[in-house]
Amino acid sequence: MKIFSAKQIYEADKATIKKNGISSDELMEGVAVQLFNWLHYRIQGAPVKIHLFCGIGNNGGDGIALSRHLLEHGYNIEVYVVNYSKKRSDDFLVNLDRLKDRKVWPEFLEESSVLPEIGRDDIVVDAIFGIGLNRAPDTWVVKLFDHIRQSEAFVLSVDIPSGLFTDKVPHDENAVIRANHTLSFQVPKLVFFLPETGVFTEQWEVLDIGIDPEFLTNTETDYELIGKNEMLPVYIPREKFSHKGSHGHGLIVGGSYGKVGAVHLASKACLYAGSGLVTAYVPKCGYVPLQTNFPEAMVITDVDEEVISKIEFDIDPTVIGIGVGMGKDKRSVQALDDFLNSNKKPLVIDADALNILAENRHLLDKIPAQSVLTPHPKELERLIGTWKDDFDKLDKAKAFSKKYDCVLVIKGSHTITLYDEKGYINTTGNPGMGTGGTGDLLTGMVTGLIAQGYNPLNAAVFGVYLHGRAGDIAVEKTGYQALTASAVAESIGAAFIDLFAVPENRPRPNENDTAQE
Numbered sequence: 001m002k003i004f005s006a007k008q009i010y011e012a013d014k015a016t017i018k019k020n021g022i023s024s025d026e027l028m029e030g031v032a033v034q035l036f037n038w039l040h041y042r043i044q045g046a047p048v049k050i051h052l053f054c055g056i057g058n059n060g061g062d063g064i065a066l067s068r069h070l071l072e073h074g075y076n077i078e079v080y081v082v083n084y085s086k087k088r089s090d091d092f093l094v095n096l097d098r099l100k101d102r103k104v105w106p107e108f109l110e111e112s113s114v115l116p117e118i119g120r121d122d123i124v125v126d127a128i129f130g131i132g133l134n135r136a137p138d139t140w141v142v143k144l145f146d147h148i149r150q151s152e153a154f155v156l157s158v159d160i161p162s163g164l165f166t167d168k169v170p171h172d173e174n175a176v177i178r179a180n181h182t183l184s185f186q187v188p189k190l191v192f193f194l195p196e197t198g199v200f201t202e203q204w205e206v207l208d209i210g211i212d213p214e215f216l217t218n219t220e221t222d223y224e225l226i227g228k229n230e231m232l233p234v235y236i237p238r239e240k241f242s243h244k245g246s247h248g249h250g251l252i253v254g255g256s257y258g259k260v261g262a263v264h265l266a267s268k269a270c271l272y273a274g275s276g277l278v279t280a281y282v283p284k285c286g287y288v289p290l291q292t293n294f295p296e297a298m299v300i301t302d303v304d305e306e307v308i309s310k311i312e313f314d315i316d317p318t319v320i321g322i323g324v325g326m327g328k329d330k331r332s333v334q335a336l337d338d339f340l341n342s343n344k345k346p347l348v349i350d351a352d353a354l355n356i357l358a359e360n361r362h363l364l365d366k367i368p369a370q371s372v373l374t375p376h377p378k379e380l381e382r383l384i385g386t387w388k389d390d391f392d393k394l395d396k397a398k399a400f401s402k403k404y405d406c407v408l409v410i411k412g413s414h415t416i417t418l419y420d421e422k423g424y425i426n427t428t429g430n431p432g433m434g435t436g437g438t439g440d441l442l443t444g445m446v447t448g449l450i451a452q453g454y455n456p457l458n459a460a461v462f463g464v465y466l467h468g469r470a471g472d473i474a475v476e477k478t479g480y481q482a483l484t485a486s487a488v489a490e491s492i493g494a495a496f497i498d499l500f501a502v503p504e505n506r507p508r509p510n511e512n513d514t515a516q517e
């Protein structure tokens with residue numbers, strides 16, 4: 001799903017209005033009906049008090065129009081206009097008049113107003129600011145946000161939590177509404193997925209408000225949200241007469257005394273992701289454990305007992321995943337340097353190999369084009385330097401990806417893969433996956449996908465998706481606390497199968513007809 005900027009959303013509105021021959025008021029009315037249906041379906045006419053806080057622009061207009069529908073269905077509403085500006089949008093005014101025609105006069109809240117009482121069990125609809133926010137809200141409006149927060153009532157935000165910008169991090173975290181749920185129009189906003197700004201809404205959901213499909217299809221965006229629908233077309237089906245030689249050969253280089261398990265996990269994930277063959281290149285101490293515990297893998301050992309000291313082999317791998325459990329011993333730094341001088345194979349670079357690159361920056365010029373780098377936040381900081389906030393981080397990461405022509409995978413609760421100025425935001429995964437070894441699995445999976453013929457960008461985006469999905473499947477049996485990387489690895493197969501699963505509640509052909517008989 002594409003993630004549009006605020007500017008593109010305004011353009012989409014205009015395109016829809018023109019193409020469908022409707023007015024902006026009609027578009028807003030459609031929005032209000034969608035909002036009403038969402039609420040009505042959930043509260044089913046219950047007499048719960050609903051406080052609607054509306055601004056003076058179109059976000060406020062949405063809230064006022066929703067009030068009318070709630071009123072007409074007998075809901076217990078209280079409407080407030082948060083009068084933060086003398087300006088009014090046309091559609092806000094039209095809807096305010098319609099409400100007044102029905103004998104509802106909202107209370108206008110100003111700086112000096114006594115704030116209304118809100119009960120814990122009430123519902124607050126936040127339609128104060130939408131995507132038109134362009135400066136920090138006034139202090140008295142921030143006090144209102146705080147008053148709403150203190151009430152502990154359920155907060156439903158319209159389009160975006162008020163006070164949240166679409167393209168920057170707010171200076172004051174209290175100057176943003178804390179939403180329990182946000183109903184976002186047509187597309188989610190980028191800020192829902194960044195660590196510093198995603199915290200302002202617990203849940204989000206997209207409402208289809210009928211934006212022109214042609215505009216949605218034809219407009220390129222800087223970010224895309226990645227779910228099953230985006231990954232299905234990327235999947236490369238297995239051909240009937242293919243064999244292990246057709247699915248590539250992944251080589252995993254890494255490990256050091258006490259950290260051979262990382263190579264074990266990465267090699268296993270490489271194979272489970274579909275690589276035809278996998279070889280592990282480890283210090284001598286890794287030979288016995290790998291051969292004993294992982295018979296499917298071939299093993300080549302370094303001349304050194306405990307560290308990687310020379311990366312030399314006489315096999316012809318399709319792709320090499322390097323760095324897991326490797327450590328930063330001087331000999332390994334030299335080995336990586338020498339290896340990069342002669343290597344011509346695609347690379348997936350992780351963990352200590354990234355740290356070595358960060359500390360020996362001349363090595364970055366030697367990585368092959370479209371190498372995949374998979375840093376966690378600390379490793380990323382070593383590579384790109386510190387950042388002011390999440391947006392600055394994305395800018396710096398994009399510049400780094402461009403400079404070194406690499407696919408940069410920024411690991412996090414929503415992992416973002418960057419390449420060629422575009423970001424792919426992952427939607428799978430869970431907090432249980434913050435446990436040792438899961439990063440090694442990702443390295444192995446991306447290596448395994450490249451081995452089979454996925455291009456590096458697709459391998460990174462698909463690998464991240466499948467990795468998270470495998471974690472989501474595994475956690476259902478283990479719970480967050482007991483989730484291990486091994487359990488995630490064992491669910492990689494199920495993550496592939498899940499790509500083709502039909503949702504249980506989708507009616508099968510003629511199922512409804514039969515049910516009526």
Ligand SMILES: NC(=O)C1=CN([C@@H]2O[C@H](COP(=O)(O)OP(=O)(O)OC[C@H]3O[C@@H](n4cnc5c(N)ncnc54)[C@H](OP(=O)(O)O)[C@@H]3O)[C@@H](O)[C@H]2O)[C@H](O)CC1
Pocket residue numbers: 009012013027028031055056057058059060061062084085087089128129130131132133134135136137138158159160185186211
């Ligand atoms: N396709 C869609 O998604 C649709 C969305 N709709 C809704 O429209 C809003 C956006 O509405 P808009 O009127 O453009 O903006 P807001 O309602 O967010 O803000 C209103 C005006 O407030 C001013 N402003 C901005 N920041 C502040 C501030 N800190 N203090 C005071 N005033 C502020 C600003 O005007 P200025 O001229 O003063 O700068 C805003 O214009 C969207 O979020 C949806 O809810 C449509 O209903 C239909 C389609």
Ligand SMILES: [K+]
Pocket residue numbers: 059126127128129130157158159160161162
């Ligand atoms: K809002």
